[in-house]
Amino acid sequence: MIELLSPAGDMERLKFAYLYGADAVYLGGTSFGLRANATNFDDEELKTAVEYAHNLKKKVYVTVNIVFHNEDLDGLCEYLKFLSSIGVDAVIVSDPLVISTIKKENIDLEIHLSTQASTLNSRAVKFYMNEGVKRIVLAREASREDIKRIKKETGVDLECFIQGAMCTSFSGRCVLSNYATNRDSNRGGCAQVCRWIFKNDENRDFTIMPKDLNMITNIQSMIEDGVNSFKIEGRMRSIYYIATVLHTYKKIIDKIMTNSLSDEYIKYAENIINRVANRESVSQFYDALPTENEQYYSGRKEESNQDFLGLILDYKDQMATIEVRNYFKIGDRVQIFGPTMKTQEFTIEKIYDNEGNDIDLCNHPKEIIKIPVPFECEINSMMRTKVFDIFTEI
Amino acid sequence: MKKGKILLNISNLNDIEKYKKLGISNFLFPLKDYSIGYTSFTLEEISNFGCECYILANRLLKDTEIDEFLKLNIPKNIKGFIIEDTGLYYALKDKEYELINFQNHLNNNYITINYWLKYFTSVVISTDITSEEIEKILKESSKPLILNTVGYPMIMYSRRHLVSNFYKNLKEPVRSKEDVVIPNTELSFKFVESEYGTVAFDKKIIDLRQFAKTVDESKIKFFLFNTEFMVFETVEQLIKGNTIENSTTGFLDKKTIYKVGDI
Numbered sequence: 343m344i345e346l347l348s349p350a351g352d353m354e355r356l357k358f359a360y361l362y363g364a365d366a367v368y369l370g371g372t373s374f375g376l377r378a379n380a381t382n383f384d385d386e387e388l389k390t391a392v393e394y395a396h397n398l399k400k401k402v403y404v405t406v407n408i409v410f411h412n413e414d415l416d417g418l419c420e421y422l423k424f425l426s427s428i429g430v431d432a433v434i435v436s437d438p439l440v441i442s443t444i445k446k447e448n449i450d451l452e453i454h455l456s457t458q459a460s461t462l463n464s465r466a467v468k469f470y471m472n473e474g475v476k477r478i479v480l481a482r483e484a485s486r487e488d489i490k491r492i493k494k495e496t497g498v499d500l501e502c503f504i505q506g507a508m509c510t511s512f513s514g515r516c517v518l519s520n521y522a523t524n525r526d527s528n529r530g531g532c533a534q535v536c537r538w539i540f541k542n543d544e545n546r547d548f549t550i551m552p553k554d555l556n557m558i559t560n561i562q563s564m565i566e567d568g569v570n571s572f573k574i575e576g577r578m579r580s581i582y583y584i585a586t587v588l589h590t591y592k593k594i595i596d597k598i599m600t601n602s603l604s605d606e607y608i609k610y611a612e613n614i615i616n617r618v619a620n621r622e623s624v625s626q627f628y629d630a631l632p633t634e635n636e637q638y639y640s641g642r643k644e645e646s647n648q649d650f651l652g653l654i655l656d657y658k659d660q661m662a663t664i665e666v667r668n669y670f671k672i673g674d675r676v677q678i679f680g681p682t683m684k685t686q687e688f689t690i691e692k693i694y695d696n697e698g699n700d701i702d703l704c705n706h707p708k709e710i711i712k713i714p715v716p717f718e719c720e721i722n723s724m725m726r727t728k729v730f731d732i733f734t735e736i
Numbered sequence: 737m738k739k740g741k742i743l744l745n746i747s748n749l750n751d752i753e754k755y756k757k758l759g760i761s762n763f764l765f766p767l768k769d770y771s772i773g774y775t776s777f778t779l780e781e782i783s784n785f786g787c788e789c790y791i792l793a794n795r796l797l798k799d800t801e802i803d804e805f806l807k808l809n810i811p812k813n814i815k816g817f818i819i820e821d822t823g824l825y826y827a828l829k830d831k832e833y834e835l836i837n838f839q840n841h842l843n844n845n846y847i848t849i850n851y852w853l854k855y856f857t858s859v860v861i862s863t864d865i866t867s868e869e870i871e872k873i874l875k876e877s878s879k880p881l882i883l884n885t886v887g888y889p890m891i892m893y894s895r896r897h898l899v900s901n902f903y904k905n906l907k908e909p910v911r912s913k914e915d916v917v918i919p920n921t922e923l924s925f926k927f928v929e930s931e932y933g934t935v936a937f938d939k940k941i942i943d944l945r946q947f948a949k950t951v952d953e954s955k956i957k958f959f960l961f962n963t964e965f966m967v968f969e970t971v972e973q974l975i976k977g978n979t980i981e982n983s984t985t986g987f988l989d990k991k992t993i994y995k996v997g998d999i
Contacts, residue, residue, distance in 0.1 A: 411865060412845045412872050439847040463799040465823030481796070483895045491799045512796055515893040517841050517864055521938055522923055526864075526992035528841060536892075540916035540925070548916050550898040550927070550934075627895070634901040 344595055345570060347403075347501065348588055349577040351382070355584055356391055361681045361722055362585040363592030366401035367391075368434060370577065373421060374414070375405040375530060389428045401431040407456040409514065409528035410437045419443055426450045434479065436514060441473050452476050454501065458514040458528070462488055464495035477501055479573065482508060482555065483627045486563060493568035500568060504557035505587055505615065506575025508626060510536035510550050539640075551638045556623030558612050561591070562598050582650035582667070585724055586618040589679060610733040617649065617729055649727045651676060652704075652711075657719040661712050664725060671703035677732060678715065680723025685732050688716055737948050742975070743882065743958035745792065747775040751968045752785065758975045762958060764818065766792040770805060773890050773928060773935035774964050783811035794820045794838060795932055796895075802827050816857060825855065836860065836882065840890060844869070846876035853879045858957045863889050867947055867988045880957035885944045886974050887962025889986065891925070892936035899929040915939070926965075937965070943983035945974070 348364035350356035359367050369391065370382045383391055388404070395402045404425055408414065418440070425433060426449050433451050435441060436458030444451050454477040455461060455470050462481050470478065477499040480489065484502070493500055509516065517527055518535035525531030542548040557564065561572065572595070574587055590611045597603035616623060624636050648668035656663040662678075670676065672690050679685040693701045694712040704711055739759035746752060746765055755763070765782045766774035770793035782789065791814055797805070802823055816834025819825060825835055834857040843849050844862045852859050860882040861870055874881060900910040914927045924939040948959055963971045973980050 409842050410845045410848065412869050415845065415847060437842070437845075437848055438851045439845065442847065442851045459822075460796050461822075462796055463802055463821070463823035465799070465802055465826035466821065467823075469822050469826040483796075485798075487800075488798055495799070510896065510898070511892045511894040515796075515841060517891045518925075518936065520864055520987070520992050521891050521925075522918055522921070524990065524992055528844075529992070531993050535918075538918065541919050543915045548902060548914055550894075550896075550902070552896065632896050632901070634904040637896070637898070637901050637905070639902065639905050 343570065344565060344599070345401075345501075345572065346588065346592055346595065347571050347573040348584060349574060349579065350391075351577040351579070353383070353387060353391060353394075355577075355579075355581055356394070358581040358585050358722070359588060360395065360398055360400050362588040363681070364400070364588055366403060366431065366571070367395070368403040368405055368573075368577075370405045371421065371425075374408050374410075374418065385424060388425070388430070392428050392430055396429065403432045403434050403454060404430045405434045405456070406440050407434050407436045407458055408530060409458070410439055411529070414529070415439075419447055419449075422449050422451060423447070432477065438473070441470075441475065445474060454479060456513075457481055457503065460512045460514060461492075464492045467492055467496045467498050471496060471498055477571070479503075481512060483512060485630075486560070486567065486628050489564070489569060490567045499570050501571035501573055502557075502564060502569050503555055503575055504561065504564075504572045504591065505619075505623070506555055506579075507621075508552045508555050510552055547640060549637070549639055552626070552632065553636050553638060554619055554621045554623035555626050556612070556615055556619075557625060557628065558591075558594060558615060559608055560625060560628050561594050562603065565595075565598060580650070581653075582724060582726075583618055586679075586726075587615060589681070590614050607733055610730065613730050617647065620647065647727075649729065651725045651727060654678065654680070654719045654721060654723040654725065655710070656721060657715065660714055660716065662715040662719050662725075663710065663712050666704045666709040666711060667707055669703065669705045670725075670727075675728040676725050677728050678717075678719055678723050678725050680720035683718070683720045683723055686717050687728055687732055737885075737945065737959055737977075738953065739975070741953065741956060741959050742885075742961055743790065744961045744971070744975075745774065745963055746777070747963050747966070748968070749777070749781065749785075751963075751971070754968060755971070755975075758972060760975065761787075763787070763789040764792050764960075765789055766794070769932075770795055770797070770801075772893065772930060772932050773937070774962075779808060779811055783813065786813060788813050788815045790814070790816050790818055790834070790836070792818045792838075793824060794818070794840070796893075797821045797824055799823075818860065829855065834858070838882075840893070846873045849873055849881065850876065850878050853877065858882055860884055860960060863942055863944075864987050864992065866991050870947075870988075871951065874951055874955040877955060880955055882958045882960050883944065883948060883951070883956055884942070885948050885959040885961060887942060887960070888926075888937040888939070888965050889942050890935050891938050893933065894935070895933040897929055898934040899927050940982055940984040941966075941980065942986040943974070943980065944985060944988060945977065947985065947988055 348359035350367035436456035457479040460481040519527035519533040523533040652664035677687040743762040766776040768776040818836040837856040838860040
């Protein structure tokens with residue numbers, strides 16, 4: 343079973359993740375998770391999320407992956423028991439105290455070892471398997487050879503990151519944030535100091551920031567080598583980012599499974615991913631150590647775009663009801679993609695406001711408008727600027 | 737602090753005899769190819785030292801590297817290994833060595849430390865925590881621990897070649913070290929690169945000697961003195977209990993913030 347695993351920073355993102363192809367999501371509660379800035383899920387929302395997922399026959403993994411201090415111990419056992427009681431499918435942990443608490447208290451929870459544990463070899467995997475860990479999220483520094491060897495020697499369920507931001511350091515082995523800002527990087531407060539611009543002793547800028555991870559070209563070999571779960575980073579990313587990335591990787595996996603993946607499609611998918619990510623992305627450690635081409639040097643080259651034009655709320659009688667997200671106007675060439683519909687494009691010829699009046703443009707986010715669209719649209723499909731030609735199957 | 741409880745890492749072989757004359761008897765040698773951020777030594781050099789000592793192997797390792805490690809002819813004077821990688825622990829667990837867990841930044845509470853103490857001889861306590869936290873850990877620990885007492889703290893460990901890549905991109909002569917400051921702050925770091933990645937150090941020496949005097953020494957296996965980047969004269973002052981310049985007590989009295997919302 344190949345699993346596409348998505349981040350979910352809140353309930354809206356969770357729903358879009360499942361809609362656009364995620365088999366499972368990972369999310370954080372209000373405590374003990376590393377994304378303290380995300381909205382996260384309180385206990386009631388966690389319960390709702392699990393029920394929602396299980397109704398779709400999908401899974402929910404909860405991050406309990408901070409590095410604990412003495413003061414953080416209160417409430418952990420009760421929280422783990424609560425997660426078990428609502429039926430979460432696994433917890434993602436890095437601090438072994440969570441493993442020991444689950445074992446000692448005999449709590450019925452599957453344990454996945456977080457990438458924060460920086461696992462790179464089969465011996466470490468065997469140690470953790472003996473401790474009851476069922477899945478290992480490998481260090482992002484693991485190469486293809488490492489992955490193959492670990493799978494061969496252990497048979498463990500392997501989860502690998504395939505898309506998103508990278509730490510400059512081994513995950514967890516960095517306290518730059520603690521020193522520079524007093525914010526604890528291993529307890530959800532990372533200030534991303536590795537993305538700051540330093541001055542060297544010649545008063546010149548010096549930077550250490552990596553480009554993002556992108557494994558589009560390697561999914562096939564990862565499947566062949568036994569990776570079970572393909573993980574996307576970004577619990578604080580938008581629904582458009584999540585939908586686009588999942589939609590793209592889902593198509594890649596489907597094409598691999600039907601033996602129909604072409605180099606042309608991979609190139610198309612790379613263009614889509616690079617556009618939505620706003621940052622350049624590369625394979626990082628998979629084939630070789632990152633070179634000077636896998637880092638940024640003079641600040642984060644983020645080219646923010648406004649490609650996401652609107653969310654399709656309804657479609658009836660060739661008329662789409664759309665919630666506006668970014669500026670567009672009559673005459674614009676746009677594309678609509680959705681969870682199962684074929685991606686198609688058209689030119690906007692008419693726009694009606696909420697009262698049925700003709701308007702020439704939309705520039706109020708969240709405004710509800712109607713547009714005639716010459717093909718069937720799914721609810722919750724998304725309208726985006728045409729940047730690339732749609733891929734046409736030969 | 738009893739000198740017999742100081743574990744001192746060697747960064748210059750010529751200094752060993754001088755340290756012995758100062759009463760130091762426990763030595764730590766970073767092992768070439770298996771340590772990072774330290775001046776390292778071959779097994780032959782360590783063997784020539786003669787006396788019992790510990791080896792530091794603080795890199796995160798691939799299987800192929802552990803394979804090579806297991807082929808090494810470990811000298812008889814090696815008493816134990818201070819290690820970061822759980823896989824290396826697993827590979828060495830049935831051998832007759834003291835194995836000491838040094839997972840930098842991760843050993844921050846007493847339950848985690850007691851978890852590791854089921855498997856390891858001892859654990860090095862994190863330097864990222866307060867005096868109260870250390871005291872609680874020492875009180876609750878099931879075995880004597882190692883207090884990271886003196887040294888420039890390693891605050892980041894990357895597998896990337898961050899410094900040389902930077903200069904390759906500029907098409908300038910490649911460097912392996914870079915001293916930096918964060919503009920508009922008093923913070924300065926040192927990046928040091930080797931074949932095995934890049935580490936960053938804070939440029940202030942962490943000095944917990946005053947605090948060390950207050951702890952229950954029966955709960956301490958060693959007071960770790962990391963001499964990397966220090967000249968002998970500075971280490972001598974540290975051993976003699978004298979004050980040194982450019983030092984800090986780190987997070988001893990400065991609790992880190994848990995969440996951004998806590999600011």
